[in-house]
Amino acid sequence: QVQLVESGGGLVQAGDSLRLSCAASGLTFSSYAMGWFRQAPGKEREFVADITWRFSSSTYYAESVKGRFTISRDNAKNAVFLQMNSLKPEDTAVYYCAAGRAVLRGNSGGYNYWGQGTQVTVSS
Secondary structure, eight states: EEEEEOOOOOOOOEOOOOEEEEEEESGGGGGSSSEEEOOTTTTOOOEEEEESSSSTEEEEEOTTTTEEEEEEEEETTTTTEEEEEEEOOGGOOOEEEEEEEOTTSSSSTOOOOEEOOOOEEEEO
């Protein structure tokens, strides 16, 4: 079956960096768009970034993370990454990766598979 397993979360201070990883199995990874989402306590899940499998893996970011976060993928390793720099307390959330064949850019539409999430906590 399809599995998405996130890792790399943790407790950091404002201004620090973290790199999240998502290992995928059970699917033809290179044929899926991948996205990162997050959910803070008491808030709805929100889009963070996505990367396509077409068009040389184009990327798309939420305005709140643009310029600070970078999404990338390694199709040979069936993995997607989220490099998070200049972290802010408002970035505190559980981060999820997701996979989909025909996704809507910038939201959760079209994602078929979701990971369990990894906690990121940014202290001020």
